[in-house]
Amino acid sequence: MTENLTHRQKMLTFAGILLAMFLGSLDQTIVSTALPRIVADLNGLDRFTWVATAYLVASTALVPIYGKLADTYSRRKIEVVAVCIFLVGSMLCGLAGEFGDLPLLGDGMTQLVVFRAIQGFGGAGLFAMAFIIIADLFPPAERGRYQGFTGAVFGTSSVLGPFLGGFLTDQGTNWIPGVAGWRLVFYVNLPLGLLALWFILTQMPALRPRTEPKPLDYFSALLLLTGLGPLVVALQLNKTNYPWTSPLTLGLLAVAAVSLALFVVRSLRHENPILDFGLFRNNVFRTANGALFLLGGAFLGIIIFEPLFMVNVLGVSATKAGVSLIPLSMGVVLGSLLAGQMVSRFGNYKYWMIGGLIVLLGGLSLLATMPATVSYRQILTYLFLCGIGLGPTMPLYTLAIQNAIEPHLMGQATSASQFFRQIGGAITASVLGAILTFTLAHSLPASATPVTPTAQKTVVSEGPALPANATSPAMREAFSTAISRVYLFNIFLVVGGLLMTLLVPELPLRKTNAPGSAPAPPAE
Structure with missing residues (x-):
C-alpha cells in the first residue's frame, strides 16, 4: 500500500501520526492538575473523578472497534474521523458551563463529563491508529526504530501533561481576559490537532484495506x-x-x-x-498480549503510587512529587528509542524484551525495599532504572505481534495489543488500590484517617490537607509499608510478564508488508 511513497512522504505522515498520538496521550494526564479549579468553577466536587473516568472508559472501549474499522476502510479516513472527534470533544470541554445548564446535559460539570467521553471516543483512535499506520509505512525489519518514538512520545506526555495543565490553569487567565485558565487545557488541543490534521490530509496516503471490505x-x-x-x-x-x-x-x-x-x-x-478470535491461535499474539496485560498494570502502578510515597513518607510537596516522575519518563524514552534502534539494526527483539524486564525487576526490587528514610535522589535513580526497563515494552511487543500477523488483520491485531495494555492497567490499578487500603487499615495509628484509592490520585494532583499526624513517624512508616507491598505485587506482575515473554517465539523480522509474508510461528 505504501511501496510508491517517498521517504519524505512517509516521514511527514509519521510526524502527523505522532503529533495526534501525543495529543491523545497528553489528555490522559493534563486535566489532573486543573481539576481543583474546574471543580471550584463548575461546583462539581461530587463528580470530579468522572472527568478522568469518562475519558478512560471511552478511550479503552473503542480501541478494538477502531482496529476493525482500520481493516475495513481507508486508514486515512479513520484517522481523520478520530482526530475530528477528538478536536470537537476538546472544544466542547472548553465550553462546558459557559452557557449555563443545557437540556439533557444538565449543569457545567455534567457537560464536562459527557464531553470528556466524546474526547475519549476520538482519543481511542489516536492511540490505535498510530501503531496501525506505522505498520503500513514501514516493514517489520525497519519498524522498530520508528515505533521506538511512540514510546518516547508516551513517556514524555505522561510527565508533561500535569505540568502543562497546571501552568495553563494558573497563567492562562492572564493571556485571555475573561477566560478561565483551565479552559485552555482543552483549547490547547485545537491548534496542535489542526496541525496534525493538515499533515494527515496532505501527506498521508489513503492506505485502503487489502481485502474487500465487509459491513461492520x-x-x-x-x-x-x-x-x-x-x-x-x-x-x-x-x-x-x-x-x-x-x-x-x-x-x-x-x-x-x-x-x-x-x-x-x-x-x-x-x-x-470485530475481533477475529482465530488470532489467539497464533502463539506470538497470545503470549505477547498476555505479557502486555501484566506489564500495563506494572507501569501504571509505578506512576500512581510513587508520588504518594513522596508526599506521605518523605513529606515533599505535590509539585516536587510530580517532578520526581521525570527520571522515569526519561528512562522510558531512552529505553524505547534504544531498543527500537537496536532491533532494527540487529533483529532479535526477544532479547531486548527480556533484558528490559530484568532491569525493571531490579528497579522495582529497590522500590519495594525502600525504608522510610530513603533519600529523594535515591528514588529518582530507582525510577530511572525502572524507566529504562519499561522502555522496550512500548514498541517491541506490538512489533512482535505485527510481524507474526498477516497484513489484512493488522488493524485488529495491533489494536488488541493496545487494548490489553490499557485494560490490564485499569484492573491492576484497582487491585493495587485495594492492597494499599487494606495494608493502611492495619498499619495506621487508630487516630489517623486512611487515604483511599481515589484519594491517592488526588494527593499528588491537588495536594489536599493530610491528617494532622501525617508526618509522624508512625504515619510515615505505615505508608512506607503499604506502598512497599504495592511494589511487591508489581514485582509479581513483572515476573509473570517475563514468564509470558519467555514463551513468545522469536521470528525473523519481515522485510516487506506483502500479503502472505508473515512467518509461520513454530508448531505448538
Missing part, C-alpha cells in the same frame, strides 16, 4: 461497548463508597460479564467479527 457488525460493537464500559467504570469506582460487594459494583460487573460473554459467542459465529 454493529451488534457486536454494541455488545463490546456495553461490556467494557461497565467493567472499567466498576474498576474505577471509589471502593470506600462502593465496595466490591455493593449493589452498584456487582451490577456493573454482572452487565459486563453478560455482555462480554455474548460478544465472544457472537464473534465466534459471525463471518466478519
Whole structure:
C-alpha cells in the first residue's frame, strides 16, 4: 500500500501520526492538575473523578472497534474521523458551563463529563491508529526504530501533561481576559490537532484495506461497548463508597460479564467479527498480549503510587512529587528509542524484551525495599532504572505481534495489543488500590484517617490537607509499608510478564508488508 511513497512522504505522515498520538496521550494526564479549579468553577466536587473516568472508559472501549474499522476502510479516513472527534470533544470541554445548564446535559460539570467521553471516543483512535499506520509505512525489519518514538512520545506526555495543565490553569487567565485558565487545557488541543490534521490530509496516503471490505457488525460493537464500559467504570469506582460487594459494583460487573460473554459467542459465529478470535491461535499474539496485560498494570502502578510515597513518607510537596516522575519518563524514552534502534539494526527483539524486564525487576526490587528514610535522589535513580526497563515494552511487543500477523488483520491485531495494555492497567490499578487500603487499615495509628484509592490520585494532583499526624513517624512508616507491598505485587506482575515473554517465539523480522509474508510461528 505504501511501496510508491517517498521517504519524505512517509516521514511527514509519521510526524502527523505522532503529533495526534501525543495529543491523545497528553489528555490522559493534563486535566489532573486543573481539576481543583474546574471543580471550584463548575461546583462539581461530587463528580470530579468522572472527568478522568469518562475519558478512560471511552478511550479503552473503542480501541478494538477502531482496529476493525482500520481493516475495513481507508486508514486515512479513520484517522481523520478520530482526530475530528477528538478536536470537537476538546472544544466542547472548553465550553462546558459557559452557557449555563443545557437540556439533557444538565449543569457545567455534567457537560464536562459527557464531553470528556466524546474526547475519549476520538482519543481511542489516536492511540490505535498510530501503531496501525506505522505498520503500513514501514516493514517489520525497519519498524522498530520508528515505533521506538511512540514510546518516547508516551513517556514524555505522561510527565508533561500535569505540568502543562497546571501552568495553563494558573497563567492562562492572564493571556485571555475573561477566560478561565483551565479552559485552555482543552483549547490547547485545537491548534496542535489542526496541525496534525493538515499533515494527515496532505501527506498521508489513503492506505485502503487489502481485502474487500465487509459491513461492520454493529451488534457486536454494541455488545463490546456495553461490556467494557461497565467493567472499567466498576474498576474505577471509589471502593470506600462502593465496595466490591455493593449493589452498584456487582451490577456493573454482572452487565459486563453478560455482555462480554455474548460478544465472544457472537464473534465466534459471525463471518466478519470485530475481533477475529482465530488470532489467539497464533502463539506470538497470545503470549505477547498476555505479557502486555501484566506489564500495563506494572507501569501504571509505578506512576500512581510513587508520588504518594513522596508526599506521605518523605513529606515533599505535590509539585516536587510530580517532578520526581521525570527520571522515569526519561528512562522510558531512552529505553524505547534504544531498543527500537537496536532491533532494527540487529533483529532479535526477544532479547531486548527480556533484558528490559530484568532491569525493571531490579528497579522495582529497590522500590519495594525502600525504608522510610530513603533519600529523594535515591528514588529518582530507582525510577530511572525502572524507566529504562519499561522502555522496550512500548514498541517491541506490538512489533512482535505485527510481524507474526498477516497484513489484512493488522488493524485488529495491533489494536488488541493496545487494548490489553490499557485494560490490564485499569484492573491492576484497582487491585493495587485495594492492597494499599487494606495494608493502611492495619498499619495506621487508630487516630489517623486512611487515604483511599481515589484519594491517592488526588494527593499528588491537588495536594489536599493530610491528617494532622501525617508526618509522624508512625504515619510515615505505615505508608512506607503499604506502598512497599504495592511494589511487591508489581514485582509479581513483572515476573509473570517475563514468564509470558519467555514463551513468545522469536521470528525473523519481515522485510516487506506483502500479503502472505508473515512467518509461520513454530508448531505448538
